[in-house]
Structures are given as structure tokens and as C-alpha cells.
Amino acid sequence: MEIQKIDLLQKDMPKKWYNIQADLPKPLDPPLGPDGKPIGPDALAAIFPMSLIEQEVSQERWIDIPEPVLDAYNRWRPAPIFRAIHLEKALKTPAKIYYKYEGCSPAGSHKPNTSIAQAYFNAQAGVKRITTETGAGQWGSALAFAGALFGIEVRVFMVKVSYNLKPYRRMLMNVWGAECIPSPSDQTQYGRKLLAEDPDNPGSLGVAISEAVEEAATRKDTNYSLGSVLNHVCMHQTIIGLESKKQLESIGVYPDVVIGCIGGGSNFAGISFPYIHDKITQNKKVDIVAVEPCACPTVTKGEYEYDYGDTAGMAPILKMYTLGHSFMPPSIHAGGLRYHGMSPLVSAVVNQGFVEARSYHQNEIFDAGILFARTEGIVPAPETNHAVRAAIHEAEKAREEGKEKTILFNFSGHGFFDLSSYDLYLGNHLEDYEYPSEAIEKALKDLPFRK
């Protein structure tokens, strides 16, 4: 009987997050204000608590996870690692495929790893109310969950097209006591402006960010919370990779390949940074693969440049891979990967040569999801299917090369709220999008300080 589930005892859970800024050979470029000058912590203090701002710029390698955050993590963490032996058999591969299962969190994805930390630090700072945005709804529900735990009121601006298509996500937020409103809304100046221009504006993640930031910046009792992209968010997610190292170590395994999907970059950062640490500091031989959709090819076709994080240009300007903040990706079903930019830290590890980026089309990632569901049982989210597809790709390569490779990928979330996308796929109704390079070139012209 093969062992398929590798648990870690709760008492052995890591007690610190890993901050990769301490180890980057070339440090991050600073965030800029609209005038092109570096902004200091004060500029962020209107919407973030000082403790998170400190984490954002910290150069400390290890940062203690506070007891109440560990306590909240312990509602489901440590998350299990599974060996996908039935998928291996179906692929007739000599490779061993392991996946870290983040779908076991109450919200169904990796997002609570940071929503809980952010809610805690805000509660510590006396904040009673937080706004945020959400696309497909994973982040919004994760913050709603964390708000319930720490007694913080949560208001979520949800991209209108998703709000209408995914009513269960809105209901889930309500169950945890949060308010969820479709964006653009009449609750902000920016939202009202857009609705005046077009009452049927379907919304976008960039627009929802602008609304949430505006409300937090203009209300003294309200802070803002972001579910990906920022340095402190990536750091909170490193609990994923740190746990996985302990678990694999307990069975004497170190991976040859580590895989995660990228939208804003946080789940990929979570699984990969602890391994990139080994690569940087011990010259460890491990391939790190970041996977994105062909329809939103931020890293594979974008530029490494300064750009706005949101559509309205209210958020700070970050050095990152970007397709231009006016880029509007097609409505693919991996809603969480439809973002024009990329976490500055993830951008840096790609740019500094530690990570290979790769893209897949949506029909091939659903092929992978169906094969996974019918062999391993668990139904992955469309975002996660990108990582599944890459893991299958690596396992097939191992078969062709006759190599006994060990593959680890991050199973970022389950697909129980995405079944209508599977339904369209099974009915042969999904399109593959190849973004024309002229459209990308056009959006890149909007970069604020392009050389």
C-alpha cells in the first residue's frame, strides 16, 4: 500500500514566514508615486496598518507568525501533501507527482493564509472595517472568513460580471457576515463616473481595486486589503512551501521541479520562495516553473517595467512584469489569473533567472483538470488546472526521457464554485484565446515611465 497523504503534525507547523527580500541578489526597485519619485511608508499609511507596511519593506529573512494567526491557521493547517499515484499510473510515468493541497481551507483556496494575517494586523491596529476587491471571488470570500474570525467588518467590491455569474461566492461571503457589492458601484466617485458613462459596464479587477482603494483612502475608519501582488502577501503565503519542505523531508524527498500558477503571483510565491531560497543560498538544483494563461501572458509576453497596479491609477506604481494597466484580458474561466501585472517579488525572481515562465491555453488546462478529477478525485479550480497541466507536462517529459523525477505542484484551490466552467468545457463551448501582439503593444504604450 503506497502512502498517498503526507501529514504534518500541528505542533510541527512552521512558526515563521520566509521573506525572500533578504536573499534576492538584486534588491527590489522601490514603489513610485505618480510623480515618479519613490514613496515612503507614510504614503501607504492611509490604507494599511504600519505593521504590514513594515513587512512590505522588511529585509529580515524570517518573520514570526503571531500566536493568534497560528491559532487561526490551525483551523485547517498544516495542509496535507498528497502523492498523485493514480495520475502517475494514468500517465505511465516514472516521475513521482506530489501536490500541496490548499483546497482544504474553509474558503477553499490558499487565500486565507494572508487574509487571516491581514485581518489580524488590522485588528491589532484598531481597524474595524476593511474594503477589498475580488474577481472570481476566492479572495473576497477568504477575507470575509478572516473578518468573521477577528471581528472586522468587510466590504467586497466584486467584478460585476463575476458577481452575476458566480452567485454562490457572494452567498459564501454573506454566510461569513461580509457585504459584497457588484463593481462598478454607486458607492464611490470612480464607480459613479464609470456608471454614468456606461450603466452596463461589466467591471474588471483593476476597476474594483480602484473602488476599494478610493473608499479606504477617503474613510478614516476603513483600511484596504489586497489578496495578491504585494510583498507582505507573498510572504504570508510562504507557509505553503515551508510546510511542504518539512513534509517531503519526512519521507526523504526533495523535489526536482516545483510548479505554481501565476495571476497576481501569491500562491506561486508561497510554494516556490522557500525552494528559491535553497537555490540562491545553497545553489540547490531545482527547476521552478510559473504557469500563466496564454490569454493573459503577463510574464511570457509582457515587459519588466514600472506600471500602475490598478486601472484608475490610484495605486502605487510598481516595477513588475506587466501588459499595461489598460490591458483587458478576455473572459477566460481562470478569473484569478486575469491581471495585467505581476507581484514585484515574483517578477524579480523571474527576471533574475530563478524561474521559468510558461503559458497554456484554456482547453488544455481543462483537459488536465478532467484527467486529474477522474484519477485523483479532487476537482481543481481553473487557476489550479494551469499547475496541473504543467505537472503533467513534466511527468510526460520524464517518461520520454526515462527519468525518475520528483514533481511538486501547488494545488491552490478546489473547483466547486467553478463547475459551470467545466460544464462549458465538457460541452465543447470553450474558446482558446491568443492575444494579438499589437493589442499588447498598444497597452504597453500606457506605461507611465517607459523608456
Added chain:
Amino acid sequence: MEIQKIDLLQKDMPKKWYNIQADLPKPLDPPLGPDGKPIGPDALAAIFPMSLIEQEVSQERWIDIPEPVLDAYNRWRPAPIFRAIHLEKALKTPAKIYYKYEGCSPAGSHKPNTSIAQAYFNAQAGVKRITTETGAGQWGSALAFAGALFGIEVRVFMVKVSYNLKPYRRMLMNVWGAECIPSPSDQTQYGRKLLAEDPDNPGSLGVAISEAVEEAATRKDTNYSLGSVLNHVCMHQTIIGLESKKQLESIGVYPDVVIGCIGGGSNFAGISFPYIHDKITQNKKVDIVAVEPCACPTVTKGEYEYDYGDTAGMAPILKMYTLGHSFMPPSIHAGGLRYHGMSPLVSAVVNQGFVEARSYHQNEIFDAGILFARTEGIVPAPETNHAVRAAIHEAEKAREEGKEKTILFNFSGHGFFDLSSYDLYLGNHLEDYEYPSEAIEKALKDLPFRK
């Protein structure tokens, strides 16, 4: 830091199921045919493989779990036990509340514990195709999942009103490759008869069972599979309670109260039978509580008599608590608890004095579910909310009595597919039903051999 998650290593998982028939002080009354005479194994052979029929009547205390079933269980088992310390705090109770989390299975409930076993034994017998029925969809998706693992074609008759209300469940079955059709359908004689009488017949579990049984009985290549009620189903579920005993033992705990909800009885059997074993054989002091909806009060208001398991009277006649096979419970949101009968084994342990049965209204069980979600994080299925409500009740009693009681309940499934029910509850749109005793009395008049 309190330990909240109690894992069991995969190598320590129980390797046998527990068969309570070996220990019942008074053995079960035999199933009867329409003529009132006991039926033998042969009568069942048209729709069940002989291995399951043998389990149905076995008097052996322990039955080996075959390796391929263990291997399939290991995709997610052992299931964790959590201590609900945050719920305890909210209730200000000295009681300790533990729950066995069956929502971690790929189908989201305890149902795969038996769907996998049934698919395996059918596959061993060379069966290529299985029919079944499903109400809310938990059982249908669990059998679809198991069918995918063992290469068996699965056809699910889903109660039409649920088919239309819960499209995600149908989609989930399709992801695993199963066919799901609304019942009554034009695929069976009984279905066609009902549709001729009323094309808008909304269906019921009893009707769907009749359709699935008819198809299995009339097609040589097809067997039938039932998700609850039968003895072998209850036995497969004992993995739940057996694991829980090992887990609690590892932290030096034995429960004072064990709680499960009852519809057909299988998840309750799973958690409680291993403890009832201790009660019968070692006179152990432990309270066992079975919880049902006031709107379908099978055990609390029904009779312990012989009755049909289905509406059309095609299934064998079983000695059980029943409200009469023509009883039509109101459309409460705990679809899995809307069944007129009760597992003969569960009925026997109630009737022989080992179990206390209790009922709650649907608004109070949703109260409990919301409190649970906002303290512990995980959103329970409406069925599970009945167990949550009873656990809270016991914890409040412990507070009033100032007693340090240990409560264990079975968390039979998560509520991700039931969010529209929560939505109605939060909007104050749920009704509480008290079934008039005349209606129950009327349905009980249909009992085939009532004295």
C-alpha cells in the same frame, strides 16, 4: 497554543469495518417480499453483487477492507478530527467539542466511504454499469466519483426539483463522467407512468429509487447501488467512528456524547456504531444522539414496523422506523434527511435503547450553521447543521450544569453546494414545518403488514 487538528497517519488507518450485527442483543428481523415471507439472498442477486449481499446478512464482527478500497480511501482518509475551540469560546462552555470532518472527501461528504466499496465489489463481480438515485446530489456525486475510479459507468436518477435547483451537483457528476437525469424520467416504465399522469411531477427520493431499481432489475448488464439504509452501507461507514476512536485515544480522550444526523442513517451509523459496540460489550457510559428534522420526524414520530423502502413498492420490505412509504415530507433544505424510512440497523439500536433521537426545526439548525461558520470557519451542509445544533445544545447543557463534558459529532459534509439555502435563511425566508399528526397517521395506514 491549543491543538485543534488531530490527524491519524495513513499507515495507522483501520483495516477492517465493524459489523454491529455481531453484537446486537436482539438480531434484525429479516427483509420480506411482497408476500410477507422472508426473502433470501437470491432475491437480491438481480441488482447487487453476491459479495455485498453476504455483507448485508453477515454476522461476523470485523470484515476486512480490501486493499484497493483502502487505496481509494487513502486519496483523502484518514479524515481529520478538529476541536471546535472557537465555538466553545463563543458558547462559554466548559465542554470540549470535537468533530470528525468528512467534508474533506473529494465529493464533500461521508458518502464515498460506501460508494467506493460498492463500486469496487461490483467491479470485482464484472459489473460495468450501475444505476442509483440521488436527492440533493451528495450520493449521486459520490457514486460518480467512485465509478470514475473503478471504470464503472454510472447513471443517476436525480429528484427533478433538486436537479433544477442544484445544477452544480449535476455538473460535478458529469466532471467524473457520470450521467445524471431528472426523475421522473422517460427512461423507465414507472417514470413514464408518472409523467403521463402529471408532466410536471417534481419527483421524490422514493420515486427515484423506484426508477433506478427498475432499470437495474430489467437490464442484465446493470446493478443498483443505494447510498444509505442498508446494512452493508452502514458497515462501510464505520471507518468514520473507528478512525475517530484511534484519534481521540491518541490524545487520551473518550467522548461522553456522540452525535450524528439521520436521514437514511448511514453517517450516524458510521460515527456511532463503534461506540455502541463499547456500550453493548463493555457497558461503557456514552450518550448516543441521533438528530432529525421536525419536518421529517421518522424516528421521533414514526412507527417501528415493516415498510417499503421506495414509493412504488419495488424494493424489499424492511423492519424500520417509518412514516409510511407514501409520506411526502415538505421541501426542507436538508434534502438528504427527507426520507420516510430509516436504516434497519439504526432503527434497531434506537429501539433496543442505545440511542436517543431528537428533532430540530430548520431555522434553528441554520442558526447553528451560521454560528459554526463564523467561529470555526467551515460551512456545514444543512444536514450536518442538525448535528451541529445538537452539539451546541449539549455544550449549553454542560455550561448550565458546570460539567466538563466531551462531545463528538460527525461533520458529515460541507455546504458549498447549499449556499442558496443559507441565502434564503439570511433573508428570513425559511419556514419551520411541524408535520400534523393526522398526516403522519394517514401515511402510516399504508404500512403493508401493520398489526
